[in-house]
Amino acid sequence: MTLSALCEQCQHCTGCGLSQTRNKLVFGVGPENAEVLFIGEGPGQQEDLQGEPFVGAAGHLLDDMLLIVDLGRDNCYIANIVKCRPPGNRDPLETEQEACFPWLQQQIEILQPKIIVCLGRISAQKLIKPDFRITREHGQWFSYNGIPIMAMYHPSALLRDPSKRPESFRDLKILQQKVSELCTHTP
Numbered sequence: 001m002t003l004s005a006l007c008e009q010c011q012h013c014t015g016c017g018l019s020q021t022r023n024k025l026v027f028g029v030g031p032e033n034a035e036v037l038f039i040g041e042g043p044g045q046q047e048d049l050q051g052e053p054f055v056g057a058a059g060h061l062l063d064d065m066l067l068i069v070d071l072g073r074d075n076c077y078i079a080n081i082v083k084c085r086p087p088g089n090r091d092p093l094e095t096e097q098e099a100c101f102p103w104l105q106q107q108i109e110i111l112q113p114k115i116i117v118c119l120g121r122i123s124a125q126k127l128i129k130p131d132f133r134i135t136r137e138h139g140q141w142f143s144y145n146g147i148p149i150m151a152m153y154h155p156s157a158l159l160r161d162p163s164k165r166p167e168s169f170r171d172l173k174i175l176q177q178k179v180s181e182l183c184t185h186t187p
């Protein structure tokens with residue numbers, strides 16, 4: 001199975017109610033050999049219109065964050081916990097996250113990333129632990145089935161509260177160190 005074949009299957013998903021209101025499904029983007037996987041929460045308005053993750057305001061900030069660690073969109077993979085937009089950008093419901101999770105599990109299985117980065121609380125609570133506290137535990141390494149995983153503040157949170165940016169800068173430097181230890185074809 002390849003990511004593009006999985007993406008093709010996923011386009012027809014009606015696994016939860018979000019499929020009824022989506023404009024475009026947002027599967028994820030990046031090369032099949034990406035070593036670093038970023039996982040956000042779910043598509044917003046721009047993502048729903050364009051079918052790509054992180055293309056709105058938060059996405060522009062994510063691009064800047066990637067540059068700080070010498071990563072670009074062309075050498076990492078970006079996906080979300082849910083692949084269809086929750087109406088009004090509400091948090092995805094637990095039932096919606098559960099319904100969508102097998103798609104992400106298969107993406108991880110195919111990609112076999114060396115490092116996973118959760119963007120925000122929703123992603124960290126799904127992939128690290130249900131009681132994850134983003135304010136206390138961002139920037140720390142955990143394991144997801146043996147893969148090093150850490151969470152950072154979601155770029156939208158950094159747009160809302162710029163005082164969190166220095167902490168995120170430190171988290172990015174921690175990520176950069178891990179990339180230099182574990183990744184072969186990523187700078």
Ligand code: URA
Nearest residue numbers: 040041042043053054
């Ligand atoms: N926020 C997310 O969590 N994911 C996106 O794709 C865009 C905004």
